[in-house]
Amino acid sequence: MCGIVGIIGKVEAAPLLVEGLRRLEYRGYDSAGIATLVDGQIERRRAEGKLANLEALLKTRPVGGLIGIGHTRWATHGVPNERNAHPHATKRVAVVHNGIIENFHELKAELSAKGQVFESDTDTEAVAQLIDYHLAQGMGAEDATAKALERLQGAFALGIVFAGRPDMMIAARQGSPLAIGYGAGEMYLGSDALALAPLTQKIAYLNDGDWAVLTAETVVIRDRTGATVTREVRQTQFSGAMIGKGEHRHFMLKEIFEQPEVVSNALNTMLNPADRTITLPRLPFDLAAVKRVRIIACGTSFYAGSVAKYWIEKLARLPVEVDIASEFRYRCPPMEADGLAIFISQSGETADTLAALRYCREHGQHTLSLVNVPESTIARESEAALLTMAGPEIGVASTKAFTTQLTVLACLAIGMGRATGALSAEAEADICRSLSEIPARIAEVLRRDDDIRVIAQGIAEARDVLYLGRGTGYPIALEGALKLKEISYIHAEAYAAGELKHGPIALIDDSVPVIVICPTDELYEKTASNVQEVVARGGRVVFFSDREGIDRLSAKVFSSMALPSVDPVVAPILYAIPVQLLAYHVAVAKGTDVDQPRNLAKSVTVE
Numbered sequence: 140m141c142g143i144v145g146i147i148g149k150v151e152a153a154p155l156l157v158e159g160l161r162r163l164e165y166r167g168y169d170s171a172g173i174a175t176l177v178d179g180q181i182e183r184r185r186a187e188g189k190l191a192n193l194e195a196l197l198k199t200r201p202v203g204g205l206i207g208i209g210h211t212r213w214a215t216h217g218v219p220n221e222r223n224a225h226p227h228a229t230k231r232v233a234v235v236h237n238g239i240i241e242n243f244h245e246l247k248a249e250l251s252a253k254g255q256v257f258e259s260d261t262d263t264e265a266v267a268q269l270i271d272y273h274l275a276q277g278m279g280a281e282d283a284t285a286k287a288l289e290r291l292q293g294a295f296a297l298g299i300v301f302a303g304r305p306d307m308m309i310a311a312r313q314g315s316p317l318a319i320g321y322g323a324g325e326m327y328l329g330s331d332a333l334a335l336a337p338l339t340q341k342i343a344y345l346n347d348g349d350w351a352v353l354t355a356e357t358v359v360i361r362d363r364t365g366a367t368v369t370r371e372v373r374q375t376q377f378s379g380a381m382i383g384k385g386e387h388r389h390f391m392l393k394e395i396f397e398q399p400e401v402v403s404n405a406l407n408t409m410l411n412p413a414d415r416t417i418t419l420p421r422l423p424f425d426l427a428a429v430k431r432v433r434i435i436a437c438g439t440s441f442y443a444g445s446v447a448k449y450w451i452e453k454l455a456r457l458p459v460e461v462d463i464a465s466e467f468r469y470r471c472p473p474m475e476a477d478g479l480a481i482f483i484s485q486s487g488e489t490a491d492t493l494a495a496l497r498y499c500r501e502h503g504q505h506t507l508s509l510v511n512v513p514e515s516t517i518a519r520e521s522e523a524a525l526l527t528m529a530g531p532e533i534g535v536a537s538t539k540a541f542t543t544q545l546t547v548l549a550c551l552a553i554g555m556g557r558a559t560g561a562l563s564a565e566a567e568a569d570i571c572r573s574l575s576e577i578p579a580r581i582a583e584v585l586r587r588d589d590d591i592r593v594i595a596q597g598i599a600e601a602r603d604v605l606y607l608g609r610g611t612g613y614p615i616a617l618e619g620a621l622k623l624k625e626i627s628y629i630h631a632e633a634y635a636a637g638e639l640k641h642g643p644i645a646l647i648d649d650s651v652p653v654i655v656i657c658p659t660d661e662l663y664e665k666t667a668s669n670v671q672e673v674v675a676r677g678g679r680v681v682f683f684s685d686r687e688g689i690d691r692l693s694a695k696v697f698s699s700m701a702l703p704s705v706d707p708v709v710a711p712i713l714y715a716i717p718v719q720l721l722a723y724h725v726a727v728a729k730g731t732d733v734d735q736p737r738n739l740a741k742s743v744t745v746e
């Protein structure tokens with residue numbers, strides 16, 4: 140949430156700041172702003188709403204300067220308006236911030252009593268005012284910042300520029316991600332490597348407690364004790380080319396259509412097609428010794444973990460608990476030593492998942508993360524990381540990240556099954572064959588896009604939608620409902636089909652579409668009889684199954700779609716596709732902002 144960027148260099152900063160913000164807009168789009176130094180004075184331009192509004196403002200009121208900071212906001216404290224937009228500034232200092240300053244009330248009261256005048260409702264302004272106060276007492280920029288940092292509680296990634304100091308800027312990190320970019324005669328800071336990719340591929344990530352002084356030529360990093368430290372400079376894999384939508388109308392659609400390719404990329408990291416085996420990367424712990432598994436994640440990643448629970452229990456015969464990170468972290472559960480804790484996160488920066496990871500590490504668990512961003516904090520802080528290989532996901536609603544997570548989790552479950560001895564070589568070969576065919580099966584479903592668009596027209600007018608599934612179809616139902624909610628704003632809920640009679644069946648009438656995920660597996664008949672119950676009560680069932688499943692169904696459903704017939708183990712990867720497309724076409728029919736739905740941000744770096 141919130142993206143920050145900073146540049147100190149030799150060319151006009153404003154256009155580069157805007158370019159960096161464009162690549163960070165997925166982190167929030169409530170407002171955007173920049174501050175530069177012009178003749179030593181702080182100049183700001185800020186606009187409510189998306190970056191396009193700031194760009195329009197910069198056309199009418201351009202701003203010069205070779206040093207500057209920029210921000211795209213996901214509002215936490217204070218409504219999204221221009222007054223609350225970053226950078227927050229006084230005459231002496233300007234600050235951009237990602238995170239939450241938890242003690243800002245206390246700081247605000249204290250500083251107001253000392254005569255500092257606040258003008259916004261944000262927590263961030265307390266940082267600017269605190270530094271300003273120390274500067275006013277005669278401290279230099281570095282000392283004033285160091286003293287202010289001692290007082291800040293909560294999470295922050297900060298970019299700070301000072302009036303009269305065009306030669307330097309300061310970056311600081313506690314809890315929120317922050318990267319330093321190394322250029323030739325220029326230095327940069329950014330919330331992630333993607334933002335800096337057009338400027339440099341040489342990146343160093345600050346650790347928690349670090350703060351850095353950047354000049355055009357140098358970077359000096361200090362840790363929380365004030366000691367000078369070095370942080371590894373890596374070559375990022377991100378390309379500087381702006382990620383485009385190709386021939387597609389939205390990033391989400393483009394990313395849905397990329398799935399055959401990215402799922403195949405994910406498979407290629409572990410699946411040996413010739414001998415139909417899985418080779419997991421070398422792990423720093425022994426999978427054969429694992430006695431219990433806990434999977435922790437948020438949102439869509441949590442649903443991927445929920446599918447993996449079925450897989451690992453079935454294939455490796457290990458007990459698995461799945462937890463929502465925000466619940467897990469405050470429950471402080473007892474944990475027996477030597478368990479394996481798996482963390483799933485597209486961004487690798489989700490605050491709750493990161494906190495859960497730290498808890499598990501402190502409690503003697505082996506930690507393994509599945510991330511899409513290799514340099515992310517969760518990847519760096521886990522004992523081992525598996526990469527999902529989806530490539531940058533720009534649409535706020537996760538699609539290809541989900542199916543690649545599932546793909547890697549399926550491989551992991553097979554690897555664990557082999558390690559525990561629960562899975563035979565023959566069974567491994569069978570599942571590997573099905574997995575290797577899954578990209579082609581996904582492509583077949585994508586060719587049915589038009590059919591799904593037609594089904595979506597019948598749902599766009601609904602006020603409520605129910606999703607049902609059993610077994611691994613249940614998390615897919617949950618994911619389908621989440622997709623629909625977040626991009627079409629239609630209320631949707633998912634239930635394990637067996638739960639229907641325990642309450643939700645009361646909701647059924649002819650105005651409630653019921654989307655059913657029902658591959659022909661060992662639970663097919665049970666779900667089919669739930670469909671009968673819904674149809675008997677006038678429910679409008681949309682039935683996703685395979686040819687055999689549709690032919691066997693005696694209930695008269697509103698519409699159905701035959702997906703390719705696949706091994707039930709890999710079915711959840713395939714059945715994710717129609718629920719993504721359905722949500723997409725409903726949202727398009729309703730005219731919502733598909734790629735940047737209201738109130739959401741892609742990377743949830745505050746809790």
Ligand code: F6R
Nearest residue numbers: 438439440484485486489536537
């Ligand atoms: C939904 C969605 C979110 C994320 C969740 C976790 O489409 O994208 O629910 O899955 O915020 O994010 P990561 O995976 O980055 O930890």
